[in-house]
Amino acid sequence: MAETTLDPEDMLPLTPAVFHILLALADGELHGYGIMKEVETHTQGQVKMGPGTLYGSIKRMLAANLIQEADERPDPTLDDERRRYYRLTDFGGRVLAGEAQRLARAVQVAQSKKLLGGAFPSPASGEV
Amino acid sequence: MSNKRAITFSAKVYLSLLFLYPAEFRHEYGPSMVQAFRDLCREAYAKSQWFGLAKLWGRILKDLVVTAFVEHVDTSWLIRLRQRTVKPLPWWTVLLATLPGLAVLSTKLAAHYRFLCLDLKLDRASCATIQPVTDLLGQYAGHPQWFYVALLCLLLVSGGFMIERRLAVWSFPALGVLLPTLPDVTLAIHFDPRSGPPSSGHTFLVNWLWPGLMWGVIIAIVAFRRSDLQLPGLAWGLLGLLVLANPFVLLSAGATLLLYVAAGLLLARRDGLLAGLLVIAGEFWIVDSIFDPIYGMLIWSYNYTAELIVSILPALCFLIIAPIGVLRARSTWGRIQGLLLPPLIGLITGEIIHSLVVRGTPGTYSPGMWLVRGTGIIQYIMALLAILYAQVGNGKIANTHDDKLQPEGF
Numbered sequence: 056m057a058e059t060t061l062d063p064e065d066m067l068p069l070t071p072a073v074f075h076i077l078l079a080l081a082d083g084e085l086h087g088y089g090i091m092k093e094v095e096t097h098t099q100g101q102v103k104m105g106p107g108t109l110y111g112s113i114k115r116m117l118a119a120n121l122i123q124e125a126d127e128r129p130d131p132t133l134d135d136e137r138r139r140y141y142r143l144t145d146f147g148g149r150v151l152a153g154e155a156q157r158l159a160r161a162v163q164v165a166q167s168k169k170l171l172g173g174a175f176p177s178p179a180s181g182e183v
Numbered sequence: 184m185s186n187k188r189a190i191t192f193s194a195k196v197y198l199s200l201l202f203l204y205p206a207e208f209r210h211e212y213g214p215s216m217v218q219a220f221r222d223l224c225r226e227a228y229a230k231s232q233w234f235g236l237a238k239l240w241g242r243i244l245k246d247l248v249v250t251a252f253v254e255h256v257d258t259s260w261l262i263r264l265r266q267r268t269v270k271p272l273p274w275w276t277v278l279l280a281t282l283p284g285l286a287v288l289s290t291k292l293a294a295h296y297r298f299l300c301l302d303l304k305l306d307r308a309s310c311a312t313i314q315p316v317t318d319l320l321g322q323y324a325g326h327p328q329w330f331y332v333a334l335l336c337l338l339l340v341s342g343g344f345m346i347e348r349r350l351a352v353w354s355f356p357a358l359g360v361l362l363p364t365l366p367d368v369t370l371a372i373h374f375d376p377r378s379g380p381p382s383s384g385h386t387f388l389v390n391w392l393w394p395g396l397m398w399g400v401i402i403a404i405v406a407f408r409r410s411d412l413q414l415p416g417l418a419w420g421l422l423g424l425l426v427l428a429n430p431f432v433l434l435s436a437g438a439t440l441l442l443y444v445a446a447g448l449l450l451a452r453r454d455g456l457l458a459g460l461l462v463i464a465g466e467f468w469i470v471d472s473i474f475d476p477i478y479g480m481l482i483w484s485y486n487y488t489a490e491l492i493v494s495i496l497p498a499l500c501f502l503i504i505a506p507i508g509v510l511r512a513r514s515t516w517g518r519i520q521g522l523l524l525p526p527l528i529g530l531i532t533g534e535i536i537h538s539l540v541v542r543g544t545p546g547t548y549s550p551g552m553w554l555v556r557g558t559g560i561i562q563y564i565m566a567l568l569a570i571l572y573a574q575v576g577n578g579k580i581a582n583t584h585d586d587k588l589q590p591e592g593f
Contacts, residue, residue: 087215087216087218087219088218088219088222088223091219091222091223103242104246105242105243105245105246105247105250106215106216106217106219106220106223106243106246107204107216107246107247107249107250107251107254108246108249108250109216109219110208110212110215110216110219111208111250111253111254111257113212114208114211114212115257137214137218138215138218139215
């Protein structure tokens with residue numbers, strides 16, 4: 056539906072929570088707790104998501120066709136069958152790429168202004 | 184307390200706190216959220232035992248309160264209405280829908296000019312020039328001026344029916360204006376409209392025969408269509424309140440109003456919020472009767488500018504701006520705004536001008552007068568709310584043939 060008609064650029068910029076969830080799902084299907092752990096890992100513990108933030112974002116991302124619920128479990132014998140797995144859609148992948156490029160451009164600007172590793176200290180940690 | 188019991192207890196507390204979320208969200212994601220929380224508890228306890236659990240709770244409580252609020256806002260029917268797009272109707276239908284309003288406006292302006300002539304004793308030659316205009320549009324005093332407006336509305340309603348083989352959406356304002364004029368039109372067939380309505384026949388027709396007919400229509404609709412109506416409980420409740428409110432206003436006004444509600448609710452099933460145009464046009468009548476110089480007693484104020492503004496305000500807001508707003512809206516929320524805002528602005532502005540201008544004439548605003556005008560306005564607002572609720576009640580938005588033309592907002 057929306058995949059064929061919407062331009063990924065229309066979705067940008069993404070909220071931090073949505074961006075990190077998409078990033079977490081870029082490697083494959085994950086369940087809710089798996090997404091939380093992946094976000095925590097790839098942000099070096101700077102972003103810790105609560106269940107409310109995670110599933111609120113998932114609800115909106117499903118509606119926006121950025122992600123979809125996986126029908127099959129990666130390995131049902133190794134996991135709780137009640138867990139719900141999510142994966143990126145093609146549209147979600149394009150939106151993620153678009154947001155990553157946007158952020159990269161912002162980083163380039165920051166670099167050109169010597170903000171990275173320069174005079175201003177970076178914040179130690181943060182939460183979504 | 185052991186490791187397992189501490190985690191189970193925490194999960195139970197978290198589960199009980201999920202009531203903060205909207206039911207729809209809780210049913211869909213509640214089990215997954217509890218499962219994710221249980222995993223977080225296991226991890227926190229394994230890392231720092233009780234301290235870890237306490238730290239996790241501090242983070243989770245903040246997350247819970249903030250996201251519960253966000254979800255309530257996100258799932259509110261107001262947000263859904265904003266997101267639901269509809270196709271605006273073409274401008275030619277808007278023009279047809281505003282024709283009754285333009286006709287009423289012309290009548291008001293002509294009447295105002297004639298009133299100035301009579302009251303200010305302007306140059307007789309000038310008055311003689313406008314005499315044919317006022318004759319054409321109708322006379323100022325009494326009801327017969329509406330005969331011509333009613334004729335136009337009748338043409339619009341019947342023409343719309345012939346073209347579209349059903350009550351055309353653009354003829355709803357005309358139908359709304361037409362309904363209360365029917366007794367006067369009936370009178371005009373039997374009596375000379377220029378001499379004004381005869382009192383005894385008028386009283387019988389308007390206060391007894393017409394209301395009786397209306398009540399018959401309402402009872403027939405309820406009796407024969409009850410199974411098909413399937414209205415939300417609150418809509419029926421509002422309808423009941425309207426019936427109860429009737430003794431406080433003229434019987435004829437109440438009966439006509441009930442006809443609006445019944446017809447509006449039936450049309451709402453097919454045309455959605457557009458049916459509100461019928462009620463808006465009906466609302467015009469009671470507001471016009473309040474603000475019209477004859478009924479509103481502004482005639483005693485000798486403030487002709489104020490008199491002109493309040494005499495054209497109802498027609499402008501209820502019969503011209505509101506239909507344009509509703510028919511050209513691009514979302515369901517836009518249609519609701521089109522139905523509610525122009526009448527509200529008209530009412531408030533009219534009341535402000537009224538209260539400022541007639542303030543110096545004690546006795547014009549008796550408690551009974553306030554009761555009548557207050558009850559009348561509340562009745563019509565309730566009628567509108569009944570139709571709105573029939574459409575958007577319980578968070579459900581009915582699909583109509585117009586709404587299906589556009590996909591839901593992304």
